[in-house]
Amino acid sequence: WYIKVEVIFVFIIIYAIVIPGIYAMNICMMEGLGFREAYKKSARMVKKHPMGTISALVVYNLVMLAIIGITYVLISVFLVAGVKILNMAYLGNAIFLSALRTERLIIKCILVCVAIPLSFSAISHMYYKYTDVDDITFEFTDIQEGPAKRRKIIYSIVLTAAVVADAFYLIMTFNNNPFENVAIFHETKVMAHRGASTETPENTMAAFQKAIDDMADYIELDVQLTSDGEVIVMHDSNAYRTTGVDENIVNMTYKEVRRLDAGSWYSDEYKGEKVPGLREVLELAQGKIKLNIELKPADNGEELARKTVALIEKYNMENDCVITSFSSSALSAAKSCDENIRVGYILSAAYGDYYDMKNIDFFSVNAAFLSKRTIDAIHNSGKQVYAWTVNNKDSIKNLTNKGVDGVITDNPVLARETIYSRDTSETIVNMIRYVFNQ
Numbered sequence: 001w002y003i004k005v006e007v008i009f010v011f012i013i014i015y016a017i018v019i020p021g022i023y024a025m026n027i028c029m030m031e032g033l034g035f036r037e038a039y040k041k042s043a044r045m046v047k048k049h050p051m052g053t054i055s056a057l058v059v060y061n062l063v064m065l066a067i068i069g070i071t072y073v074l075i076s077v078f079l080v081a082g083v084k085i086l087n088m089a090y091l092g093n094a095i096f097l098s099a100l101r102t103e104r105l106i107i108k109c110i111l112v113c114v115a116i117p118l119s120f121s122a123i124s125h126m127y128y129k130y131t132d133v134d135d136i137t138f139e140f141t142d143i144q145e146g147p148a149k150r151r152k153i154i155y156s157i158v159l160t161a162a163v164v165a166d167a168f169y170l171i172m173t174f175n176n177n178p179f180e181n182v183a184i185f186h187e188t189k190v191m192a193h194r195g196a197s198t199e200t201p202e203n204t205m206a207a208f209q210k211a212i213d214d215m216a217d218y219i220e221l222d223v224q225l226t227s228d229g230e231v232i233v234m235h236d237s238n239a240y241r242t243t244g245v246d247e248n249i250v251n252m253t254y255k256e257v258r259r260l261d262a263g264s265w266y267s268d269e270y271k272g273e274k275v276p277g278l279r280e281v282l283e284l285a286q287g288k289i290k291l292n293i294e295l296k297p298a299d300n301g302e303e304l305a306r307k308t309v310a311l312i313e314k315y316n317m318e319n320d321c322v323i324t325s326f327s328s329s330a331l332s333a334a335k336s337c338d339e340n341i342r343v344g345y346i347l348s349a350a351y352g353d354y355y356d357m358k359n360i361d362f363f364s365v366n367a368a369f370l371s372k373r374t375i376d377a378i379h380n381s382g383k384q385v386y387a388w389t390v391n392n393k394d395s396i397k398n399l400t401n402k403g404v405d406g407v408i409t410d411n412p413v414l415a416r417e418t419i420y421s422r423d424t425s426e427t428i429v430n431m432i433r434y435v436f437n438q
Contacts, residue, residue, distance in 0.1 A: 020046050022053065025120075026127040049130050060122045064115055188399075189406035190415045191292050192216035193389050194235060198410045201266035202242065203233045204273045208281060212289050216412035218322075219285065220292040220388075223278050225304050230254035231278040231311060234262075237298055241265070243275070250298040278308065282315040291321045292386075292408070294346070301330030309337040324364050328357070335359045344386065350374050355381040362405065364388055367395060372402045379403065393418050 020043035027038035046053050195207025196214050203221055211219045222235040227250060234257075240246040243260040254277070263273025278293070285291055293312075297304045305323070312321045323334045324344040331343040344362040347354065350369040355377055362384035365374075370387050378385045387399045388408035396407055396418040409415045 019053075022046060022057075022123055023127045023130075026124055030127075045127075045130055049126075052130070053126060056122060056126050060119060064118075188404055188419050189217040189386075190215075190412050190419065191218040191220045191386065191406050191408040192412045193220050193408045193410045195219055195221065196410075196412060201263045201270050201273055203235055203276070204262050204270070205276050205280065205284065206263070206270055206273055208276075208284055211412060212285075214412045215416060216289060218290045218292045218406070219281070220294065220408050221281065222294045222296050223304065223308060224249045224296045224298065225300050225307070226250070226252055226254045226257055228253045229303070229307065230257075231304065231307050232257050233276045233278060233281060235296070237296065239275075248298070250300070278311050279315075282311060282317060285320070286315055286317060291317070292344075292406075293321055293323050295323060295325035295327065295330045295334070297325070297327055297330050301325075301327050302333040305330045305333035306337055309334050309341060312341065313338060322362070328360075332359055344384075346388075355383070362386060364408070367399060367407075370399060370402065370404065375402050375404060390415070 021039040023042035023045050024035060024038040027033055027041050028035060031038070031041075033041065192207075192211035192214065194202035195204065196210035196216070197203075197207055200207040200210045208219050208221070221233050223231050223233055224237070226232055232249065232254065234242070234249055236242065237250070238246065238248050239252070239257070239260060242262050242265055244265065245260055249257065257275050258277075260275050261272060262275045263270025281291065293308060295301065295304050295308060308323065312318055318338060318341055322342045322344060323331065324346050325331050325334075326346045326348075328345060331345060334341060335343050342361040343359065344364045345354070345357060345360045346364045347369070348366050350363075350365050354363070360383065363378055364386040365388070367387040367390050370385070375385055384405040386406040386408060387404045390396050390399060390407045390409050391411055391414075393414060396409070396415050399407060400419050407415055407419075
């Protein structure tokens with residue numbers, strides 16, 4: 001609470017300095033005075049018309065707040081109605097909070113583009129109201145000097161330079177955001193661990209489709225090579241746990257793997273679910289979701305990396321896939337195939353001097369070993385950090401506040417709700433849950 005008091009106190013001081021000089025800009029432009037003289041004259045005007053100045057500012061801000069509030073309400077009504085109509089109440093909280101963040105961003109842009117000019121217009125209106133216009137001398141002689149053609153050229157150059165500078169600034173801001181590694185400005189990505197693996201059998205097409213439906217940002221999946229060199233999706237080197245067949249994948253052909261039942265172990269509902277090939281997953285994900293592909297080599301890391309990269313390139317998904325592995329040699333092989341594909345080294349424990357590993361773009365670290373210091377150290381080395389595997393609300397919130405770039409989770413809906421509710425009051429979150437009967 002004391003931080004809030006300090007913030008309020010700072011704002012009071014700022015307002016105490018700014019309000020007396022509210023007309024200074026107009027006076028500088030219209031009366032040709034220097035800033036110090038303009039500020040003093042503005043302060044005298046405010047002192048002479050305190051209630052008029054303050055009441056006008058209050059009314060202006062109330063109108064802006066009303067517009068923002070009405071916008072929020074209208075969008076919320078349409079959003080709730082859409083979720084209800086589409087019968088997606090189980091996702092309602094996550095959808096609403098995601099949309100709320102986007103809505104806030106849009107409103108901030110509108111405020112910058114609209115509210116500032118409007119506020120200056122309101123201040124100008126008050127300036128003219130409290131100033132004797134006959135006492136203002138307008139001089140345009142300097143502006144009108146020189147040939148018209150020369151003036152147009154100068155104006156065109158200045159305007160073009162301003163547009164180019166503005167565009168360059170926006171591009172650099174989005175590509176190299178100075179706040180990117182600051183936790184409160186950071187958007188943590190949600191990665192569905194082996195698909196939506198709490199509600200469907202892991203690493204199956206059903207799990208991947210559910211992850212898409214659950215609005216995950218990435219699907220995390222595991223790939224291996226069959227004996228005939230096909231890239232298939234399975235976590236364990238032996239097929240027994242998820243298929244009931246006690247055989248190593250590296251000793252099976254693609255046709256043999258495809259005959260396995262990867263769903264019955266989970267429930268009869270998924271009986272007959274196949275072990276997918278990577279190409280099937282890429283076809284499903286294209287344009288819908290990104291992929292975090294973990295390489296599981298069995299003394300064939302270079303071949304697995306090469307064939308995985310080739311498939312990614314075939315479907316033009318270089319910008320939509322990242323590759324991870326416990327094997328640094330497999331990652332080096334993937335990077336040598338395509339240096340633009342981002343690769344991440346998986347760590348079971350965050351010990352040692354690993355931050356400066358070459359050809360590594362990020363680290364995927366056991367969540368139990370991720371302290372704020374570790375996350376900051378990885379960020380300071382110019383790399384990102386993903387946490388695995390995080391399945392409870394408190395852990396997700398804790399890691400998000402520390403600034404992780406992604407969480408790998410078995411429950412993508414819970415993760416999205418938790419991440420997007422960080423900057424939303426608990427009251428609003430509870431109201432949303434009530435609306436969607438969650």
